[in-house]
Amino acid sequence: MAAEDFTPGLNFIRTIIEADIKAAKNGGRVHTRFPPEPNGYLHIGHAKSICLNFGLAAEYRGLCNLRFDDTNPGKEDVEYVDSIMADVRWLGFDWQDRLYYASDYFEQLYQFALHLIRTGKAYVCALTADQMREYRGTLTDPGKNSPCRDRSPEESLDLFQRMRAGEFPDGAYVLRARIDMASPNLNMRDPVLYRIRRESHHRTGDRWCIYPMYDYTHPISDALEGITHSICTLEFEDHRPFYDWVLDQLPVPCHPQQIEFARLNLSYTVMSKRKLLELVDKAYVRGWDDPRLPTIAGLRRRGYTPEAIRYFAELVGVAKRESMVDMALLEHCLREDLNRRARRVMAVLRPLKVVITNYPEHQVEELAAENNPEDPGMGTRKLPFSREIYIEQDDFREDPPKKFFRLSPGKEIRLKHAYYIRCDQVVKDTSGNISELRCSYDPDSRGGGTQDGRKVLGTSHWVSAAHAVDAEVRLYDKLLSVPDPADEKEGKDFKEYLNPVSLEIVKGCKLEPGLAAASPGDRFQFLRQGYFCVDSDSSPEQLVFNRAVTLRDSWAKIEKARQNK
RNA sequence: UGGGGUGUGGCCAAGCGGUAAGGCAUCGGCCUUUGGAGCCGAGAUUCGUAGGUUCGAAUCCUACCGCCCCAGCCA
Numbered sequence: 266m267a268a269e270d271f272t273p274g275l276n277f278i279r280t281i282i283e284a285d286i287k288a289a290k291n292g293g294r295v296h297t298r299f300p301p302e303p304n305g306y307l308h309i310g311h312a313k314s315i316c317l318n319f320g321l322a323a324e325y326r327g328l329c330n331l332r333f334d335d336t337n338p339g340k341e342d343v344e345y346v347d348s349i350m351a352d353v354r355w356l357g358f359d360w361q362d363r364l365y366y367a368s369d370y371f372e373q374l375y376q377f378a379l380h381l382i383r384t385g386k387a388y389v390c391a392l393t394a395d396q397m398r399e400y401r402g403t404l405t406d407p408g409k410n411s412p413c414r415d416r417s418p419e420e421s422l423d424l425f426q427r428m429r430a431g432e433f434p435d436g437a438y439v440l441r442a443r444i445d446m447a448s449p450n451l452n453m454r455d456p457v458l459y460r461i462r463r464e465s466h467h468r469t470g471d472r473w474c475i476y477p478m479y480d481y482t483h484p485i486s487d488a489l490e491g492i493t494h495s496i497c498t499l500e501f502e503d504h505r506p507f508y509d510w511v512l513d514q515l516p517v518p519c520h521p522q523q524i525e526f527a528r529l530n531l532s533y534t535v536m537s538k539r540k541l542l543e544l545v546d547k548a549y550v551r552g553w554d555d556p557r558l559p560t561i562a563g564l565r566r567r568g569y570t571p572e573a574i575r576y577f578a579e580l581v582g583v584a585k586r587e588s589m590v591d592m593a594l595l596e597h598c599l600r601e602d603l604n605r606r607a608r609r610v611m612a613v614l615r616p617l618k619v620v621i622t623n624y625p626e627h628q629v630e631e632l633a634a635e636n637n638p639e640d641p642g643m644g645t646r647k648l649p650f651s652r653e654i655y656i657e658q659d660d661f662r663e664d665p666p667k668k669f670f671r672l673s674p675g676k677e678i679r680l681k682h683a684y685y686i687r688c689d690q691v692v693k694d695t696s697g698n699i700s701e702l703r704c705s706y707d708p709d710s711r712g713g714g715t716q717d718g719r720k721v722l723g724t725s726h727w728v729s730a731a732h733a734v735d736a737e738v739r740l741y742d743k744l745l746s747v748p749d750p751a752d753e754k755e756g757k758d759f760k761e762y763l764n765p766v767s768l769e770i771v772k773g774c775k776l777e778p779g780l781a782a783a784s785p786g787d788r789f790q791f792l793r794q795g796y797f798c799v800d801s802d803s804s805p806e807q808l809v810f811n812r813a814v815t816l817r818d819s820w821a822k823i824e825k826a827r828q829n830k
Numbered sequence: 831u832g833g834g835g836u837g838u839g840g841c842c843a844a845g846c847g848g849u850a851a852g853g854c855a856u857c858g859g860c861c862u863u864u865g866g867a868g869c870c871g872a873g874a875u876u877c878g879u880a881g882g883u884u885c886g887a888a889u890c891c892u893a894c895c896g897c898c899c900c901a902g903c904c905a
Contacts, residue, residue, distance in 0.1 A: 274843085274844065274851090274852080275844080276843090276844090300905095301905095302904085302905050304904090304905080334905065336904095336905080337904060337905070340904075340905090393903095394902080398901070398902090401901055402832095402901075403832085403901060404831085404832055404833075404900075404901060405831055405833095407832090408901090435903090436903065438903095439903050441903095448833085449833040449834090450832095450834075451832095451833080451901050452900075454901085457903050459903085460903035461903080462903080476903095478902095478903075478904085478905090479904070479905045480905090483905090499835070499836095499898080500898095500900080500905095501899095501905090502834060502835060502899075502900095503833075503834055503835090503900050505834090506834095527898095538905095580853060581842065581843085581853095582842065582843050582844085582853095584836095584842090585835070586835095586837075586842095586843090587835095587897080587898055588841080588842060588843090589842085590842060591840090591842075593841085593854060594841080594842070594853080594855085596854095597853085597854060597855090600866090600867095604866080604867060605867095609864075609866095638863095638864080638866090638867075639867065639868095668865090670865065671865090679863060680863095681863060681864070682863075683863095714863060721863085723865080724862095724863055724865090725864095726864075748841095790864085790866085792866085793864045793865080793866065795866095816864075816865095816866050816867090817865095817866065817867090818865070818866085819865045819866090820865045821865090822865090823865080
């Protein structure tokens with residue numbers, strides 16, 4: 266099914282929203298937000314969330330904000346906010362004038378904290394981090410009240426103001442909510458609201474030395490922005506009671522509904538920011554946009570389209586069940602999109618020279634080739650044909666196995682858009698390697714067919730030797746050699762499962778001449794091989810292509826099945 | 831062992847008391863100037879397990895089992 270013909274079904278979130286609209290909750294409004302922390306690059310899992318939040322807003326004629334959850338200055342950076350904005354835009358979404366930062370709310374957050382202190386809902390606590398851990402209790406045992414818990418509002422107010430004024434060293438005090446140290450939900454055992462931290466913030470500089478915690482910041486930010494449905498991932502389900510508690514204590518404009526869904530997991534790759542950061546930092550890959558990574562930047566460089574990613578986000582669905590989606594589905598989405606849009610071109614990755622002995626020595630013909638059989642509107646182009654050409658090494662076998670439709674001694678194949686050729690002679694070098702094939706062509710087969718109805722099973726791509734342009738082609742494969750490292754032996758680090766051949770660089774590839782004009786980001790189908798994208802390293806002098814995804818390959822399947830026997 | 835979630839074919843996922851959608855993957859077949867694309871077909875007697883309610887249960891009830899998350903002054 267084509268991506269744009271796909272009609273999304275109902276999922277549990279759409280069900281909730283439709284019920285809310287029907288009940289005229291929030292005046293029938295739908296307002297979502299995508300709230301990344303700028304501490305890393307976005308990946309395909311974030312894309313699922315972006316498509317969900319912006320998609321829902323578009324679907325129900327609502328709005329979606331982009332908001333940076335920047336409450337932890339030590340980990341955050343402008344490099345990340347820039348990349349995040351670029352990635353969201355590239356995916357095709359627009360937050361218009363609604364770009365927000367949690368740090369924009371620091372003053373309001375502070376005022377709300379004062380309110381909580383005055384109403385006895387928060388207090389300044391002097392317990393150290395270690396003590397606080399002890400006082401918190403365990404999963405099965407209730408916690409103990411902090412000795413500071415009964416501090417008067419006046420005293421807490423004074424202390425909190427002095428925390429802001431910078432009178433105390435980092436860690437000396439925190440502001441805590443006063444809820445219930447015996448709650449079975451650890452998030453309700455007087456969670457920390459503010460901590461002292463002398464760290465420069467990428468937006469507020471040194472204006473603050475106290476920073477609010479996520480759990481306190483998030484519900485208020487949502488409420489201030491008039492969010493109706495605050496969609497987040499499953500691990501925040503336990504935080505929802507606190508989310509609601511905060512909003513219930515404060516004079517905020519509205520009370521958004523938090524809804525949790527399962528984050529995306531993809532086989533053969535890693536999706537945690539920590540692991541991705543490690544791969545980048547320790548140079549296991551060539552940066553955040555390495556085409557092997559599931560980052561948006563990596564997928565973009567690899568050749569993925571926003572359409573393919575959006576289609577994928579729709580296909581994987583939204584549910585509460587933890588799952589592992591097969592990488593094959595992502596690949597399918599790209600093929601689906603590019604099959605109808607990508608120009609077909611001929612590129613020989615591992616060239617084998619073929620001399621057509623009965624073809625006139627200096628003759629060059631221009632043969633017409635369609636640019637995309639799926640879309641005649643994409644037109645045709647001319648391909649030069651001459652006596653010496655290159656075909657793919659894999660397209661010739663001196664001793665062909667059964668079902669091998671390609672070229673072998675005495676056999677005939679079709680050169681796509683050109684002629685039938687028959688292999689007459691195999692030329693080898695002194696060490697016995699095949700150096701060239703000598704073939705003869707059938708002049709009646711010009712264009713790739715004859716009148717006699719002769720069956721030619723194999724069709725090869727080719728390129729005229731004298732006219733070919735050289736290129737480097739980077740063949741990418743799975744990042745990991747196992748679908749899910751968590752399923753493997755205990756105690757092994759995920760890096761032990763890194764696929765050693767996730768990148769193979771092939772040089773001296775021969776491409777049809779028109780490709781000399783290709784520029785970075787251009788995508789093509791290399792006939793019979795896959796979809797390729799011009800890399801950002803590419804230049805007119807040194808063309809570089811990335812393989813985004815292979816074509817489905819039934820011959821490879823036959824061979825693999827044979828091997829497994 | 832406290833709390834919160836979740837269990838539908840290999841992987842996702844609909845289903846919400848009336849007798850198992852759809853997609854990916856897999857396997858057949860047709861077609862083909864890409865072993866691509868396209869087309870046709872195959873596969874859960876069964877919905878974690880065991881009981882129960884009902885004319886009827888994946889859907890309701892009970893018990894049990896599995897898996898995930900929570901003890902950051904991270905998000």
